Amino acid sequence: MHSPELLKGTLQTIVLKVLKDNGKMYGYEITQLVKELSASRIMLTEGALYPTLHRLEADGLLKTEVVNIGKRVRKYYSLTTEGKALVKDRVTEFVDFIKTMSVVLQVKIA
Amino acid sequence: MHSPELLKGTLQTIVLKVLKDNGKMYGYEITQLVKELSASRIMLTEGALYPTLHRLEADGLLKTEVVNIGKRVRKYYSLTTEGKALVKDRVTEFVDFIKTMSVVLQVKIA
DNA sequence: GTCTAATACATAAATCTCTTATGTATTAAG
DNA sequence: CTTAATACATAAGAGATTTATGTATTAGAC
Numbered sequence: 001m002h003s004p005e006l007l008k009g010t011l012q013t014i015v016l017k018v019l020k021d022n023g024k025m026y027g028y029e030i031t032q033l034v035k036e037l038s039a040s041r042i043m044l045t046e047g048a049l050y051p052t053l054h055r056l057e058a059d060g061l062l063k064t065e066v067v068n069i070g071k072r073v074r075k076y077y078s079l080t081t082e083g084k085a086l087v088k089d090r091v092t093e094f095v096d097f098i099k100t101m102s103v104v105l106q107v108k109i110a
Numbered sequence: 111m112h113s114p115e116l117l118k119g120t121l122q123t124i125v126l127k128v129l130k131d132n133g134k135m136y137g138y139e140i141t142q143l144v145k146e147l148s149a150s151r152i153m154l155t156e157g158a159l160y161p162t163l164h165r166l167e168a169d170g171l172l173k174t175e176v177v178n179i180g181k182r183v184r185k186y187y188s189l190t191t192e193g194k195a196l197v198k199d200r201v202t203e204f205v206d207f208i209k210t211m212s213v214v215l216q217v218k219i220a
Numbered sequence: 221g222t223c224t225a226a227t228a229c230a231t232a233a234a235t236c237t238c239t240t241a242t243g244t245a246t247t248a249a250g
Numbered sequence: 251c252t253t254a255a256t257a258c259a260t261a262a263g264a265g266a267t268t269t270a271t272g273t274a275t276t277a278g279a280c
Contacts, residue, residue, distance in 0.1 A: 002206065009113065009116045045239065047241085050260080051260085072245080072258090093113060101208075103148065106131060109209075115237080119266075138228050157230090161267090183228075184228070
């Protein structure tokens with residue numbers, strides 16, 4: 001498990017990017033995918049994820065589609081046009097940040 | 111300038127590492143070095159830096175030496191034995207985090 | 221000579237994210 | 251039939267940083 005402090009500020013970027021790569025997904029599915037991709041090093045908590053999804057939707061970056069699975073409700077999220085445009089910027093911003101940090105910390109990122 | 115959110119959680123690591131690489135330094139000097147190394151992309155604010163230095167000192171990771179420059183006081187910080195041991199871990203932790211993130215975000219860090 | 225920017229420290233209130241805790245409900249498995 | 255997994259949601263508290271403010275010295279510009 002990674003130090004939760006480092007994760008701060010990356011949650012929106014993670015959500016936007018996995019939605020770009022996988023089309024529509026629902027909240028719980030996102031937590032499982034990120035857990036799998038990160039080999040259990042990043043465990044998104046519901047308390048962080050759902051407010052973030054709501055926020056991104058309110059900001060017009062995500063749109064939702066509610067589907068009934070038996071008696072259970074599943075809420076699918078997908079990127080809006082605006083959201084799609086932003087993903088690239090966010091990912092680029094993160095990569096740039098890493099590059100800067102690798103200089104400051106004098107480490108080589110392989 | 112990088113998004114300040116991404117910087118969260120990295121401040122201690124930055125401070126510890128530049129002190130390891132440069133021996134003793136004072137607060138203002140750290141802000142200037144980080145600004146230079148990052149091509150002005152990381153600007154440490156005093157409100158964040160000084161409490162962090164005090165915290166690291168209180169935790170026994172840094173030791174201080176006050177020097178009088180004319181009528182001005184300059185407070186030099188350097189790593190304690192404990193601090194030196196921790197730097198490696200913190201840097202490794204950051205690199206590991208980046209590796210995980212590059213998988214989750216499907217980006218290649220060159 | 222004097223005004224401004226840079227140097228150099230420091231603290232406190234406000235803000236922003238996220239963690240932790242709690243709540244509800246359905247479905248699958250043992 | 252009981253527990254774990256699925257699936258949503260919100261709210262209180264914690265923690266790190268920003269923003270604002272304060273003090274004081276020194277160098278440089280005019």
